[in-house]
Structures are given as C-alpha cells and as structure tokens.
C-alpha cells in the first residue's frame with residue numbers, strides 16, 4: 617500500500633482474547649451455523665455471513681430484529697465489550713463472517729447505522745487488516761496482522777474517518793464482530 621505510515625487513532629489490538637481450547641470449541645460452533653450470502657451492487661461475495669440481534673440489509677440500509685446471539689458466543693461478547701470499554705448490552709448486533717481461502721472484504725467504513733465502537737474476534741487463519749484515509753499525497757496507511765484468537769477495537773477516528781479492508785485470506789477464517797446501534801431501536805428517533 618502506498619502512503620505515509622500512521623497508526624490510526626482509536627485502534628486497539630488485543631492478542632489472545634481467547635485460549636486455544638476456547639477457539640477449538642468455538643470453531644465447532646461456527647461450523648454449525650447456517651451462513652447467508654452477501655450481495656452488494658448485484659455481486660455475490662465469496663465470504664458469507666450470519667447476523668444476530670439485528671440484521672443489516674446492505675441494499676436498503678435498514679436494520680431489522682434477528683435471532684438472538686447463540687449462548688456459546690456470550691462470553692466472547694463479554695470479553696470484546698470489556699476490551700472496548702463499553703457495556704456488554706450495548707453490543708446489540710453480532711456479525712459472524714466466514715472467509716473461505718482467498719476471500720476478502722473490500723475497502724469500507726462500517727455502516728453509520730451502527731454506533732461509535734466496533735469490536736471483532738478472529739478465529740482460524742491469520743490475515744491482515746488494512747487501513748487507509750485521505751487521497752494522493754495525504755494518503756495515510758496502516759496494517760495489523762490479525763492472529764487467530766486476537767481481537768481488535770475500532771473506535772474514534774479509525775471507526776469514523778479511516779477505511780479498512782482484508783486482502784485474500786490464506787485459509788479458512790472466521791470473525792465475530794460486535795456493533796452498537798446508533799439509536800435505541802431501529803425506526804425510532
């Protein structure tokens with residue numbers, strides 16, 4: 617990536633949020649989830665997803681209530697909330713993503729429908745999480761390696777002003793990411 621290297625404000629990386637035993641049993645739980653396709657601008661992505669708590673429609677940008685987070689993922693949500701410094705109950709939405717070998721997530725900022733703090737846990741293969749902001753000579757870039765069992769928090773500028781992406785994963789990877797709702801309920805003001 618071209619640009620001036622700068623660590624984004626608001627980025628936290630936490631290795632070993634869970635143990636190897638915990639990862640093994642969670643991988644078993646995740647393998648049993650029924651994942652759904654991601655269709656953006658008519659294109660079907662190779663990664664697949666499952667939403668809990670709330671479902672985000674990438675076409676209409678609407679949130680609707682979805683199935684509750686499976687009990688096996690409650691402890692992970694608690695730990696992610698702890699490192700993020702937010703109330704566990706504020707992580708009203710969980711997104712489980714399955715990345716088959718070679719799959720990616722392109723450059724984006726997380727939807728503004730979600731609150732200011734996002735946290736994610738990585739399982740399976742390691743990958744890179746890349747960041748960028750600004751154009752041309754003002755371009756700033758950064759990347760972290762997301763090791764299995766590690767977690768990250770995106771808050772402040774890295775959540776609001778930077779974009780992030782994941783280049784092709786070398787092998788099967790899962791992430792469990794948690795988001796807050798900007799409003800107390802979808803549709804309320």
Ligand SMILES: O=C(O)CCC(=O)C(=O)O
Pocket residue numbers: 711713721726736737738780782790791793
């Ligand atoms: O898989 C990850 O850890 C990040 C996924 C991501 O950026 C997203 O779902 O918005």
Ligand SMILES: [Fe+2]
Pocket residue numbers: 724725726780
């Ligand atoms: Fe994201």
